[in-house]
Amino acid sequence: MDRLTNTIRPYAWGSTTAIPTLLGVAPTGEPQAEMWMGAHPGAPSRLDRGTGETSLSDLIAADPEGELGAATVARFGPRLPFLFKVLAAGAPLSLQVHPDLAQAREGYEDEERRGVPTDAAHRNYKDPNHKPEMICALSPFDGFCGFRRPEEAADLLDGLGVDSLTPYADLLRAHPEDAALREVLTAVLTADREQMARTVTETAAAAERLGGPYAPYAALVHHFPGDPGVIAALLLNHFRLQPGEALFLGAGVPHAYIDGLGVELLANSDNVLRAGLTPKHVDVPELLRVVRFESGDPAVLRPEGDAEEVYETPIDEFRLSRFLLAPGGASRTLPADTAQILLCTAGAPRVGELELAPGESVFVPAGEKAELSGSGTVFRATVIV
Template sequence: MRKLDTVIRDYHWGSRTALAELLGEPSPSPGPQAELWVGAHPDDPSRLRGCGVPLDRYLAANPAGLLGPRCLAEFGPRLPFLLKVLAVDAPLSLQVHPDREQAVAGHAGRGYRDDRAKPEVLVALTEFTTMSGFRAPADTVALLDRLDVPGLAPVRAAVAAGEVGGALRLALTGTTGGLVAEVASALGRVPELAHLAEPARTYPGDPGVVAALLLNGVVLRPGQAVYVGPGVPHAHLRGVGVELMVNSDNVLRAGLTTKEVDVAAVLSIVDTRTGPAHVLDGEVDGPLRTYPTPDPEFRLHEVRPGAVLAGGGPQVLLCVNGSLVVRRGGDEVGLASGESVFLPHDEAAAQVAGEGRAFWAAVNLGA
């Protein structure tokens, strides 16, 4: 087992308090701190404490021994998942991620960052507000009627006809700044759309505000999770959460951002299925709480003292409060809040003791 030094990314939407407090550092921080990365992504890999070796380079030196034969055969010589803590103080972009087939084609022909899908699951540490997936058409029509903005008539008609993809296209390509302003001023009439007030203020005139009218607004309680599969449109708005995903950086943005937007690419892969967001309460088994997803690359568990972490494949454990001790064989590692450890492939189980709480990321080859 090897303790890790991790990387913080300082995007503008980050918090000046959440990650600083998690790490026991001075708060507020000098600038926004958005994401704590725990893993081996080549852009910002964690490093082995004490020697500074990047985790991706460490794994490349002995992939079979550190990842295990099954993980290596299935995913190649890399850690297949990336664990993050997100500290969201301002809205993130409206975005989608490709599935595996789309990622392979996009990497070859459209400049995608890599050839991997990017499904993800996020567990709320605080109350967490997000948007995920298309709302049921009848519910969206009812909300648009209460909003009562005449310029939305074409979007409403498309939704009423069950053409949610067409409604998204109209919202993103046929929306003027004036219509966005009308929508923003009308949001107070519909309490269920109150979560859109901040995106509308942050990105005035952005067509993503109109597109967001089509999506489920979700407020997660601490401990609840949302799963975002390939093609599902989503945008995180506020809160702190632990997120686990495939080790990829394939993001296609539709709006609510100052970064590059590729509406055509979004429309080509968006999942137009409708219904409630995929919210998970987790499956509790003693000191473990599991958030099941269909993805073989990862599985996520909340861990309390007394938990036994089954062996097999590479694993990462991140302490989010208190202090813990992880033991496997004759090895022992102590973790304080914000600290993490990499557990290489080993069939032996690890035991967690102490007084704290952690999140355990592992592969899910039984999926």
């Protein structure tokens, strides 16, 4: 097993304090948004097996079956199928969705055929993979996820008392669920920008005055004045996770994180289609092709199991579980059939001979047994084969 050195991404929406507090280091004053653990080419973890530091991606490329296991390579190819992160939101992330596997392959092949540079600002598909993801809260964690039921969204809009929102509320009540949500989101994202900016300003003033369920939406305007994503977010459920609770986000589910610290586990992809709350490219036709216009309450996940608490999801590219190790408790030997990354978030647990502090992680290659002992909290990321 190998202790990992991980890259922290300084995205503008990141908290300036949450990741430094977890790591027990002084803040730099700059935003620290995500700590990446894994073999993504954008920021692979690094390790040293006695011959100098190398990237985990290079290590896997040199011996995929030895590092990942033959079953993992046979099913997912010669790369680590997941990316593990610590995510610290100090400001809202973009309102976004991710494609399913068929959409990602189709979109990627189309942009490749048209010669769109991979690093172009208007490129939608960086790779031909889907990006299901899970966020598990380490602190109270706020965001938006999935569509409200159309009548609930209409009532929320009407409650603001903003005349320019009335046509959207009327549309939500006039059509079947999926058609209503599609029509309103399309109308919001294609509206005249100056007119929409005025609507957003009026909406923000009303939301700040009313507070309560409108407070999360009012906060968006301070970061994105005039952005149609503010109105689009009113169509979505607001959620708050407590520590240990999680959400799984499948393809086509619109979402945006607002504030909080969590661990995120996702398929190894960077495909994002944005609907707003961002200065980045918004491709409305492609977004509407990918969004799933289904409403319902967010399904909050809680871990199940005894020694190893598992967060159950419907996909196999990743599997997230948690160990709460009590002082004086029995050690636990983990299965060795697949590669895994172990992350400490509290206490001073041991993985074999390695003692971990909060924020530290290790990579355990397939075939190597890992024994957990000591006390603290350890999250385990692996795959299902």
